[in-house]
Amino acid sequence: MAVTIDRHHGFKPFSRSQRCKLQSFGHLDPNILEHSQTGTLSHSFELAFQADNIHRSFSTPCLPLTTLLGEDLTSHQPRIEIVRGRGAPIHxxxxxxxxxxxxxxQPIPLPSGLGGAYVFHNQNGNNIAVAKPVDEEPLALNNPKGLGGQMLGQPGLKKSVRIGETGIRELAAYLLDHGGFAGVPPTALVKFSHAAFFVTTTSDAATVPSHMPKIASLQRFVGHGFDAGELGPSFFSVASVHQIGILDIRIMNLDRHAGNMLVIKHNQSGNYVDGVADLVPIDHGFCLPEWLDDPYFEWLHWPQASIPFSDYELEYISKLDPFKDAEILRTDIPLLRESSIRVLIVCTIFLKQAAAAGLLLSEIGQMMTRKFCGGEESPSEMENICSKVKTSIPRGSNIENCKEETEQGSKCEIDGISLGDLNQGEWEAFLEVFSELLHGLFEGNNKCKSQSWKLEHNGSY
Structure with missing residues (x-):
């Protein structure tokens, strides 16, 4: 869906010849996010929207490519188009x-954060959405906070998440939050054209329209009183902490801090009461890394994380299908790299087996988190398990895998266990051994817990 806007007459249909089929960006090529930034800025934008860089699909009404490359680039009318995202809440x-x-x-730039973000409000002054252009991410070319200048596709603030690829991860978190279990607000990937967006001042700035189209994540704004950092964890409901934690485990969130959990009340009247405030998770740009990285879970040492899962939560976890989730991401976000999808699969299998064995959320999170001792970092328990499995399977030639990774973008220096270098046969063997090893590990954990319980209550076996 695309909308062009006439400030005086509301919505205005795009002009196109009768022979011009409607074209949508059904599949963005990685080159769009990794086009050269070594030349002039205007030349880079031109390359980004060349016809050869866009796989077109015939779909619902969208901005025609001829319009995008033609007279509309000089138009000052703001435009918005859904690139990726579906469902009534998104539309x-x-x-x-x-x-x-x-x-x-006018969208208002948000002063907080390291990347460019803009809040949209309606005519009544109520905030309705937050947009984050991919070229204004931390370290990206058009970053408005003075942290820019690097090429899209290069390692970002988190090396396992590349510059320009946080927006697709925001969308991935929403797509994976089945039934709104964790409460991720509706999120889409859109193409914007608006003069309020930031463009770096360069020597050729006069030739670059300030309303040049930008790809951005767009998320529904959530009204809230505080973020989690402004209240103690005792205010938050157990269910809310568990539901966010389950999502974070699945997507290996590298950046779940107190500032990206918004606090809302069940009842909007009255004061906040211990144990009844709910949390809404936002900012998922640093999830689904390309390899097993070191996640950060703010909730890890909260008391709620040491309370057993409810029957409802265990049922939800048991019904998770990592392979169906992987297909959702491959279909809806083809730009997301296969190595990141494999991280999702491994983390979901780990969560399912750990929860079925009776482990607490805090115990699962600790097994995924790296340890620091004496100023040195050591791999997490899950990394050690994956490393053991990976070295145990026969390895063949990885020429095809290396070729695929190279074609998808510049190679990153890997600081963890990568699953992207396994060919399909090796990957299937890895999953088989991984599941068997976890089963044995958690079965032993169950026996230890049972013996510990007997000692506490009976004083003997």
Whole structure:
């Protein structure tokens, strides 16, 4: 869905010849996010939207490519188009933002954070959405906070997540939050054109329109009183902490800090009461790393994480299908690298077996987190397990895998256990051995817990 906006007459259909089929960005090529930034800025934008860099699909009404490359680049009318995202909540969100843009409402840059982010509000002044252009991410070319200048596709603040690829991970977290279990707000990947977005001042700035189209993540704004860092964890409900923790484990979130958990009340009247406030998770750009990295879970040492999962939570975990989730991501976000999808599969299998064995959320999180002792970092228990499994399977030639990784973008220096260098046969063997090893490990853990319980209650076996 795409909307072009006339400030005086509301929505305006795109002009196109009758022979021009409607084209949407059904599959963005990685070159869009990794085009050369060594030349002039205007030349880089031109390369990003060349026809050869876009796989087109015939779909619902979208911005015609001929319009994008032609006269509309010089138009000052703001535009918005869904690149990736589906469902009624997404379409409703985009329409609300389009109406706000049509009414002349300007997006407001947010001062917090290391990347460029803009909040949209409606005519009544209520915040409705937050947009984060991919070229304004930390370290990216158009970063407005003075942290830019590097090429898209290079290692980012977290080396296992490349510059320009946090937006697709924001969308991935929403797609994986089945039934709104953890409460991730509706999120889409969109193409914006608006003069309010930041463009780096360069020698050729006069030739670069400030309304040049940008790819951005768009997320529904969530009204809240505080973030988790402004209240003690005793205020938060056990269910809310567990549900966010389950999501974080699945997607190996590298950046779950207190500032990206928003606090809302069950009842909007009255004061916050211990144990009843809910949390809404946002900012998932540093999830699904390309290799097993060191996650950060703010909730790890909260008391709620040491309370057993409820029957409802255990049922939800048992019904998770990592392979169906992988297909969702491959279909809906083809830009997401296969190595990241494999991290999702491994983490979900780990969660399912650990929860079935009776482990607590805190115990699962600790097994995934690296240890620091004497100023030195050591691999997590899960990394050690994966390393053991990986070395135990026969390895063949990885020429095809290396070729695929090279074609997807510049190679990153890996600081962890990578699963992307396994060919399909090796990957299947890895999963088989991994599942068997976990089963034996957690079965032994169950026996130890049972013996410990007997000692505590009976004083003997």
């Amino acid at each position: 409703a969100l985009v329409v609300e933002v389009a109406i706000a843009m049509a009414s002349g409402v």
